[in-house]
Amino acid sequence: MSTDIVIAQDLWEEDEDAVITTWLASDGASVDAGDTVAEIMVQKIQHDIVAPASGTLKIVKEEDDTVSKGDVIGNVS
């Protein structure tokens, strides 16, 4: 079973896109639910993205990629 890592709709208020600044876990790494796996930035403000489940991380969107609310940036299976 795979759980998507989704950018939450209410993570920030403005109607703007974000940039993935850092993946704190590697593609294929083992992660636990609740681990901070990525940081994204909107207007110089950073937001943490946490793993929604425990398992093996698959990265879909890379560092420096632009992402919107609701986007899937990876999954855990």
Next chain:
Amino acid sequence: MSDVAQKERKLTIARAMAEAVSQEMRTDERVFVMGEDVGPLGGVFGNTRGLFDEFGASRVRDTPISETAFIGAAVGAAADGMRPVVELMFVDFFGVCMDAIYNLAAKNSYFSGGHVPVPMVLMTSTGGGYSDAGQHSQCLHGTFAHLPGMKVVAPSNAYDAKGLMIAAIRDQNPVVFMFHKALQGMGWLGTEKGAINHVPEEAYTVEIGKAKVVREGKDVTVVGITSGVHHGLKAADILAEKGVSAEVLDLRSLVPLDRESILRSVAKTGRLIVVDEDYHSYGMSGEIIATVAEQGVKLHCAPQRVAYPDIPIPFSRPMEQWALPNAEKIVNSYELMTR
């Protein structure tokens, strides 16, 4: 099955610095943090995130915009038995607080016969590359390393940042902790993936004054610090495709300078390139080449340096990018010296 012992724990330098400070604050009540925007904002470079929530406003103190006042206050607090970690937001602002740093912090221990040490950490951001112009982009490695009485460290990755920060806080001397903005993992300042690496959760130290060979090689030694290490590693990849084996040495500390590691590497390779984002003249690059020359290390060809030209840093993006060190310039230096 996942192996708990081997679970990867990657941090940015910003997170590693905050983790180091928080761990020392938990075990030593003398440690406190002071500076502009270090409180609820967590530092403009992310390196004090989470500290205000855990330790509160008395131990994580937002200051007015007066480096003269609050860095002077940190020196006094350290002389009086506290262990302040104080932030000079941009190293470029050193002018208004330099008397406190090099006339008071650096010298008090000597003037008092060792009776009044000043165990403070001055953390300060360095480096450019994102068009912030001449008063927010300098490295000034040589400016601080030149003055006796202070240790100076500058990490290239998160593992070293945590270990050097803990070592700096525990050190009885004033330690200047220089962190390069482009290595912080802050996005808008540039992203250097190589700076984000595995960091153990428990507290540990990296010895101040010890360089590290981050890539072994036999044909040329590339010596660098902070951003220069990453340029050196990228240059080593390019050189490897040309059949040249480059050794990359990360100094990690400017003071004390690990001359032994430099000499050992250069004695092996017989060629030396020094990479420094600080200005070309009267600085780290000259000091390292002088160290090798003084010891009479036999070189196959004249040493080279890839450093910042002796000009105030331009705002214009093409002009700034032209001036910065990079991997291509290091490769060109190698080709020039072996022509």
